[in-house]
Amino acid sequence: MGGPYILxxxxxxxxxxxxxxxxxxxxxxxxxxxxxxVGPNGAGKTTLIKVLTTLxxxxxxxxxxxxxxxxxxxxxVRKRVSLVPQDASPExxxxxxxxxxxxxxxxxxxxxxxxxxxxxxxEKLGLWEVRNRVCAKLxxxxxxxxxIASALAVPAEVYFLDEPTVGLDPIARREVWKVLRDAxxxxxxxxxxxxxxxxxSLSDLVIMINKGRIVEMGSPQDLLREVKYRxxxxxxxxxxxxxxxxxxxDAEGGKILYAESEGELSELIGELVKRGLGFTVRATSLEDLxxxxxxxxxG
Amino acid sequence: MxxxxxxxxxxxxxxxxxxxxxxxxxxxGTGRGVESLLGILVAISWSSGSFALARKxxxxxxxxxxxxxxxxxxxxxxxxxxxxxxxxxxxxAPAVVVVAIMALTVGVNPAAxxxxxxxxxxxxxxxxxxxxxxxxxxxxxxxVSSAANLLNLLLILLPPVIYPVSILPRELQLASALVPTVAxxxxxxxxxxxxxxxxxxxxxxxxxxxTALFTALALRQRLTVE
Numbered sequence: 001m002g003g004p005y006i007l008x009x010x011x012x013x014x015x016x017x018x019x020x021x022x023x024x025x026x027x028x029x030x031x032x033x034x035x036x037x038v039g040p041n042g043a044g045k046t047t048l049i050k051v052l053t054t055l056x057x058x059x060x061x062x063x064x065x066x067x068x069x070x071x072x073x074x075x076x077v078r079k080r081v082s083l084v085p086q087d088a089s090p091e092x093x094x095x096x097x098x099x100x101x102x103x104x105x106x107x108x109x110x111x112x113x114x115x116x117x118x119x120x121x122x123e124k125l126g127l128w129e130v131r132n133r134v135c136a137k138l139x140x141x142x143x144x145x146x147x148i149a150s151a152l153a154v155p156a157e158v159y160f161l162d163e164p165t166v167g168l169d170p171i172a173r174r175e176v177w178k179v180l181r182d183a184x185x186x187x188x189x190x191x192x193x194x195x196x197x198x199x200x201s202l203s204d205l206v207i208m209i210n211k212g213r214i215v216e217m218g219s220p221q222d223l224l225r226e227v228k229y230r231x232x233x234x235x236x237x238x239x240x241x242x243x244x245x246x247x248x249x250d251a252e253g254g255k256i257l258y259a260e261s262e263g264e265l266s267e268l269i270g271e272l273v274k275r276g277l278g279f280t281v282r283a284t285s286l287e288d289l290x291x292x293x294x295x296x297x298x299g
Numbered sequence: 300m301x302x303x304x305x306x307x308x309x310x311x312x313x314x315x316x317x318x319x320x321x322x323x324x325x326x327x328g329t330g331r332g333v334e335s336l337l338g339i340l341v342a343i344s345w346s347s348g349s350f351a352l353a354r355k356x357x358x359x360x361x362x363x364x365x366x367x368x369x370x371x372x373x374x375x376x377x378x379x380x381x382x383x384x385x386x387x388x389x390x391x392a393p394a395v396v397v398v399a400i401m402a403l404t405v406g407v408n409p410a411a412x413x414x415x416x417x418x419x420x421x422x423x424x425x426x427x428x429x430x431x432x433x434x435x436x437x438x439x440x441x442x443v444s445s446a447a448n449l450l451n452l453l454l455i456l457l458p459p460v461i462y463p464v465s466i467l468p469r470e471l472q473l474a475s476a477l478v479p480t481v482a483x484x485x486x487x488x489x490x491x492x493x494x495x496x497x498x499x500x501x502x503x504x505x506x507x508x509x510t511a512l513f514t515a516l517a518l519r520q521r522l523t524v525e
Contacts, residue, residue, distance in 0.1 A: 050366075053366075053369075053370040054369070054370060055366055055369055055370060075372075075374075078369070078370055078371055078372055079372040081370055082367075082370070082371070083366060083367055083370040083371075084367070085363040085364075085366040085367060086363070087363060088362060088363035088364055088366070088367070089362040089363070089364060090364065091359075091364060093306045093307065103367070106368065106371070106373050106378075106381075107371050107372055107373060108372055108373075134306070147367070150367065151367065154371075160370070
């Protein structure tokens, strides 16, 4: 393998009718591990995955996966990657075992290897007991896991997963995280998510994207150091936060106030108690960096 | 990864019921049931290659399952051919039923069976090429089903595929050979030794021309990448 795992230089993707999905995306991933690409709906996450997995061509710019250009050398890229698309469905008339087994056979694996790897993948994802039940009779979460099992059973150098844990319950999600961590020991796992908790606890590297542009990139620890606010206080959306000195952000879940220090937090709590407002307090996380940088509105 | 009738047994019934009812009507009305049964064999072969394959590709595309195969070493043409071959295996069971009905009702010369099988293969091949071309042309995969239904009507039910060409007025009998599925049915008739109103050279030329045309058009289609 030559070069970084993934190299993107000035990627632009404009869809018909002028929709700009990627607007000059550049980054480089040098090491294996887990990379989490986070961003709001319509940020360009899926389009970036499509470009890197050779499903669509960029309008401008270039990208390489494992040293192979995604346009010129797309066949070489396809030999080395494996993909779980967003909102995909398995073939409903196949059983989980058939799905995983035949997917690997279609990728050129021998019968014995495919059978062995299928069993391992299904066991890791908690699907072995239902291996002979047709996918049409499985729950949505199980069907999603069939797709993940199919993709991760394949020995690939880069795994791309587009929102893989949507629709999974917390226990199933953690099972998938464990499988992804195992895969990341020998390969690069590049996943998109809009669950900040997932990006923060799972990823070695986080890339934040909004409106087709990268807004932040770094390890979760490095990014958290950039968050100058240490505490977040959440109020009800209708609460009157006017006149309060702290930074206020209107977000989906309510009004969020940020405090830079414990002293500022104490003052803030005192003011809120005086006003008779209910609130919750916790330490800031990547979600707050995301809210402040990408989707929050100043109150 | 073709769906066998074991997974979807009702499909076996639904695939055969209308054609067999039409056969009974033709046999009782004209006594030319063997032409109808040959037409049914050609129809199911053509349909498995065209409508079924196009529907399958479109469904996989809507389900985004096709993306997993694109982002893999499997070439799009390999995927398409493998899917088409899988659909070919599906028609073995209904073909056996139709040939059995043929043997029990109108009789069939065993020496003709290889030629009948060859006709079915030709129809499947031509239908596959047509299906790949049609799938590649349709921008919206959700429209494939309605397009397939319309084409089924125009290419199988309306023209003299399951009913004899002789039912048409004389002036239209030769012209009917210009419909690809009718040309393929007439080729099957000639190969099986069943007399037809259209000269064998005309139907063979039409079938060969359509097969070549659809193959050329299918090879020019880009099946996957946007």
